[in-house]
Amino acid sequence: MFNRKKYKEFALIQLKNRWKVAVLMTLIIMVVMKIFSIPASSNTLSKLSLSELQELSTYSFQELMAYLGNTNGNGVLRFIKTVIQQLVNYVFTIASLNVFIKMSRSPDPVSLKTFFEGLNDWKKGILAGLWETFWVFIWALISIPVSIAGVLLCFFIGLNENITLIFTFIFMIAGFIPAIIKEISYSQIFYLVVEYPELSVRKAMKLSMKITEGYKWEVFKTAFSFIGFFLLSALTLGILDLWLTPFYQMTMTNVYHALLKDALETGKLNPRGIELI
Secondary structure (H helix, E strand, O other): OOOHHHHHHHHHHHOOOOOHHHHHHHHHHHHHHHHOOOHHHHHHOHHHHHHHHHHHOOOHHHHHHHHHHHOOOOHHHHHHHHHHHHHHHHHHHHHHHHHHHHHHOOOOOOOOHHHHHHHHHHHHHHHHHHHEEEEEEEEOOOOOHHHHHHHHHHHHHHOOOOHHHHHHHHHHHHHHHHHHHHHHHHHHHHHHHHHHOOHHHHHHHHHHHHHHOOHHHHHHHHOOOOOHHHHHHHHHHHHHHHHHHHHHHHHHHHHHHHHHHHHOOOOOOOOOOOEOO
């Protein structure tokens, strides 16, 4: 049933003659998200003396980015800014999926109006994002006792400090595996609340867990198959993301449709009202 190659090929077909809207939408999101880092950095630069500005002019791009990253305000302000960024990201996610789902359901032309209309669902987007993040965070907490268990085990065995650090790191990574699995299990929440607005966020999570049942590894492999493209994009300073992000999102939208179709056909879900059986 699951055909990763087909979903990618179909994504390119779906985007044909409609790249403009997808790229513009991605550009808008990228610019807005980047704006968050400007105020603190610009405020810092405005306080520098002429000699300090001249010194900055000798910095390489990487050194300049590191400098600005270290001058983005105190920890509290950085935390608040990070939270706001994440909330905005949730809103953009639900708005952009509004476009991709529409593109996946019909060959008709789409416009940026669809994206802006999707922003009206900002409350649902924030709720879905927070609910998913909360439960992934809860599962991630498992890494703490697992890491402690690793340290105690190394202590009782009598391993040296360096070996203990290595084993602790391994145990910590192992502790995060349940959170990663759950994140994949919850990954269809946004798609479901976009396509079925009447669904509550809690029910959307249950449905997401149901339709990804038996396919988590396939979903992971599909997402991971883009890693090479994203590494290549880094060499273009993120410019390639303008095309790569729509390609990735369109592919994952096709994955969602395949999972939902399989769940309905196999009886995991009730077609009447998309309810759990």
